[in-house]
Amino acid sequence: MGNFDHLAKTHPCLGGEAHFKYGRIHLPVSPSCNIQCKFCRRGFNKSEVRPGVSSLLLTPEQAVETVKKALTLCPEISVVGIAGPGDTLATDHALETFRLVKKEFPHLINCLSTNGLRLAEKAEKIVEAGVETITVTVNAIDPKIQKDICSFVIDGDGKRLEGEEGAKILIDAQLRGIKKISELGVIVKINSVLIPGVNDKHIKEIAKVTKELGASILNIIPLIPQNELSHLEAPSCIMLDKCRGEAGEYLDVFRHCKHCRADACGVPGKNQDIHGQLYDKEVVETFSHG
Template identity: 45%
Template sequence: MKEQTYEEIIRKHPCFSKAATRWFGRVHLPVAPKCNISCHYCTRLYDCVNENRPGVTSKLMTPKEALQYVKQLVERDERIKVVGIAGPGEPLANRSTWYTLFMVHRCFPELIKCISTNGLLLAEKLPELQKAGVRAVTVTVNAVSKEVGSRIYGYVFYRGQIYTGAAGAELLWRAQYEGIRLARKLGMVVKVNSVLIPGVNDEHLEEVARAVKTAGAHVMNIIPLIPQGGFADLLPPPPERVNLMRQKLSPIIKQITHCRRCRADAVGMLV
């Protein structure tokens, strides 16, 4: 089968293109429970069917269950064009991610495969992602400064060792930069998600935008903080502040404006 072009992936992927939301749907497969970093804004301890935020799922799936689920969805809705893995943990830290992607790609090579990752393992896992048919990658980058990053991440677990504070934040950004750079070199479409955390990284996001653009990211998505976890006492940024930030950064890198902060088990159309 002919490989999808860069332009075709963007045209059909609703998370990368607002126009695509009118015609194409996606499914997130919740097969990856483990995570290798601790973010102060993250909690995956509960689920409500009316709750729409990253990291939430009503159940975990095995790779076989996920494949059967995709088969049923594709038969029922021909608009499903994208299969992604976005948690509820870190996809690249879970072997189940690879089993799922390989099986789905073997059965549905025409579907766009994508992952959402913190980027810590992205560079070293790119060969496997290529074999599994992954062509679109979203990397969450909240800081490129170790000082700012140390306020966002509790720890980074890498190759059997725990890194905290500035050391963990610096390690994470180095890995993210290299992962984005190499992914783009391989022809993948790269989106960066950045959580806007008032009083923590809001004055730093312009530096983040310039850095990820230099690394090769195609588009950036500013996500307003959902107060929870270690940041439960912070106030979420109002919509007008988020919009102003997007306007400020749009001359640097193209901005996503239609994000729905999808769950790890999201399915169907974005609109």
């Protein structure tokens, strides 16, 4: 496992300088999710630039071929990331893909994004698959706040948990997972969606607690008002800067996020996306083993 300073020089989602020099490819291999955030609306289309969106699903085998093609189109790619369109740990597709990618392209950095519900449970398998950096989306560490952000959680037995009960299960799992994966040597970034009137005064607490558990950097993502939170307004630049300043007292803050799609590819700081060249046909594909 590399250290944070080293990885930040070549990982465009960890370091500001790398953001303008190096590329990443997001492989859309994870079809389903085990929680429902109130701001999240997963979908398949060609136009929206936001997380949870892809134009297709790839099998792990197709994903490897896609990386091969992407490297010919964009040699600056240094990171293979999996961030959806569902949760990467809700099924085994992401870890299977990483194992194949690591074998074929050992020089690339493997990066996984997750809601953290199954992070502690799968920590060893994540390391075995060759994952070096992980992003955990933590929007609250207080169940009273989390219940207003997450509609429900599906536990390991398939039971749907709502309200504070579900919120507590999620938070406990996230915090245990962050601590465990950090201790195993994986670099941890925290993503927090900034939701005005809900968690804007709470982001600094997330930074403080996750830093103590081993996180290296925080990315505060402005809310895109949609789904159950479509009635809210996006945070102002003033609110975003204030939250970044408060959180930055505890944890380094990443300031270059582009709200990337689950099938994004290219150098993000240059607004270069080779998606259209990468996929010959813009169709939604599904696969059976999931």
